[in-house]
Amino acid sequence: MIVENNRMKDGKGECPMFKRVKEATYLTAEKAWSYRAILRYFFIQHERMREFLFPEEIYEYLNQYDEFSEYSEEGLHQDLDALVRWGGNLIARQELGKSRTVEEFKKKRFRYQCTPYTVEFERMLLELEGIGETFGGSLERTQFERLYQSLSKIADITLSQAPEKREESAQIWEDILTYFRQITQNTSDYIAYINSEEVEEQMQTEAFLVYKDQFTTYLRDFIVGLQGTALQIQDLLQSMTKEKLQTFFSQVVQHKQQVFRLEEIDGKKDPYEDYQQKWLSIKAWFLGNEHGESEYEMLLQRTNESIRRITRVVQRLGERHQHFRSRKKDYLHLANWFSAMDNVEAAHQLSSVAFGVFHTRHFLIDDHSTDDIYTDVWDEQPMEHETKPIVRNYREKSRAGAVISNQQKKEEMKRAHLEQKQRERQLIEQYVKNNQIKVEHLPIVEAHVRKLLLSWVGKAMARKDRTIKTELGKRVHVILSDERITLEAEDGKLEMPKAIFQFIDEEVDV
Numbered sequence: 001m002i003v004e005n006n007r008m009k010d011g012k013g014e015c016p017m018f019k020r021v022k023e024a025t026y027l028t029a030e031k032a033w034s035y036r037a038i039l040r041y042f043f044i045q046h047e048r049m050r051e052f053l054f055p056e057e058i059y060e061y062l063n064q065y066d067e068f069s070e071y072s073e074e075g076l077h078q079d080l081d082a083l084v085r086w087g088g089n090l091i092a093r094q095e096l097g098k099s100r101t102v103e104e105f106k107k108k109r110f111r112y113q114c115t116p117y118t119v120e121f122e123r124m125l126l127e128l129e130g131i132g133e134t135f136g137g138s139l140e141r142t143q144f145e146r147l148y149q150s151l152s153k154i155a156d157i158t159l160s161q162a163p164e165k166r167e168e169s170a171q172i173w174e175d176i177l178t179y180f181r182q183i184t185q186n187t188s189d190y191i192a193y194i195n196s197e198e199v200e201e202q203m204q205t206e207a208f209l210v211y212k213d214q215f216t217t218y219l220r221d222f223i224v225g226l227q228g229t230a231l232q233i234q235d236l237l238q239s240m241t242k243e244k245l246q247t248f249f250s251q252v253v254q255h256k257q258q259v260f261r262l263e264e265i266d267g268k269k270d271p272y273e274d275y276q277q278k279w280l281s282i283k284a285w286f287l288g289n290e291h292g293e294s295e296y297e298m299l300l301q302r303t304n305e306s307i308r309r310i311t312r313v314v315q316r317l318g319e320r321h322q323h324f325r326s327r328k329k330d331y332l333h334l335a336n337w338f339s340a341m342d343n344v345e346a347a348h349q350l351s352s353v354a355f356g357v358f359h360t361r362h363f364l365i366d367d368h369s370t371d372d373i374y375t376d377v378w379d380e381q382p383m384e385h386e387t388k389p390i391v392r393n394y395r396e397k398s399r400a401g402a403v404i405s406n407q408q409k410k411e412e413m414k415r416a417h418l419e420q421k422q423r424e425r426q427l428i429e430q431y432v433k434n435n436q437i438k439v440e441h442l443p444i445v446e447a448h449v450r451k452l453l454l455s456w457v458g459k460a461m462a463r464k465d466r467t468i469k470t471e472l473g474k475r476v477h478v479i480l481s482d483e484r485i486t487l488e489a490e491d492g493k494l495e496m497p498k499a500i501f502q503f504i505d506e507e508v509d510v
Helices: 002-008 022-027 032-047 055-062 073-087 102-106 116-131 141-158 164-194 197-203 208-239 242-257 271-287 295-324 328-339 344-355 407-431 447-461
Strands: 090-094 110-114 436-438 467-469 475-489 492-503
Touching (some): 022 032, 022 073, 022 116, 032 055, 032 073, 032 110, 032 116, 055 073, 055 110, 073 090, 141 242, 164 242, 164 271, 197 295, 208 295, 271 295, 328 344, 447 467, 447 475, 447 492
Antiparallel strands (some): 090 110, 467 475, 475 492
């Protein structure tokens, strides 16, 4: 645990995961309406590769909106100072060029740049605004094919140690992480979408019947494509040895080290361990690990369950549609059919097919051997059903019962209770010395002795004089101190205040 905590700490000795993210304060601050508009403009310009902005340009942009009709330049400077000072969202840099006016010469002129935290926050907010209130995602089998092609290139790369292969290795590793991230995010989001309450409500409407075939085909095609590609990925992951991966990751690390950085690289972090953990995550997603089955198997189960759910919904909608449909034409056709019969025997045969057997009785039994709705009646186990006559004055037969005497059992229970009390009395007598019991001097006591002493303490705490009358018929004065001791019993150790039980009666025989 100590090693893991050290790995989680940053250069200042503080764990980033437990640190307050002050850069996100502008999202919920009192003036979030102006802070968000300012930083959104910084993000837009950052995407256009314009890093430094002047306050005049920002003010001109804000004046386009009606919400900033009464917004002044002084208010803009105050907001910019706040975002620099306590938010850490902007970096101010003094402009040392030539001043264009006397006013600019008198006061310091700054230009501002947004921080990396701000860029990532605004990028995330734009994505969330585009998603809306529903889950996104999709089931793309092509992503699995691309991942398989990238994994296949690792074996070819490990055979060559040429320097030009380092860049290719790094690009392949980035492609693998990108495709795997898209697979996990898109599949989990889409599964959450089809299981959401909104989709569930739309499935219950008649309009869903129009999309059922398209929906089912989409899921079925994904399963068929996934099974073929995923099996190839599983075989490839199992064939990868540690030596091949070590060679491949060494080339990735060498390429990463060539990237020029002014910041000092943290030598305590092992890049190989990071790559190995990510590789194990990819392997566990397809093959599983000691903690459970793979996410690939769960994805197949969830997709198949969605197809079965759609089938059940369509079946219920069809039954409901047939229930309200007029069958007048069917009955007229059936009546004409009966009318064309030449003899009664043929009419009886048609009636048996159309209406079934008239004298058959159907019994409803609550006990079902299986919950499978597709199980036939012939596959279930036979069940018993007891019928009762429908008579107004019917009563079940009952036999007169005799009064059984339990006096002997009562005597035995009474004798056992008295024997138990006598044993408890003898045990307590063993621990009484000089007409008192000191808990700190007690050896390992029985469980019921510990319970008895604690009950005395509880009763004594409820009285001012700390004096009680015990179940053994004796009056006891309980003395408690602030010192803590440990009472050892057969069922464990108990930490409690130092207690002394003084028997007020002259005789010690308890």
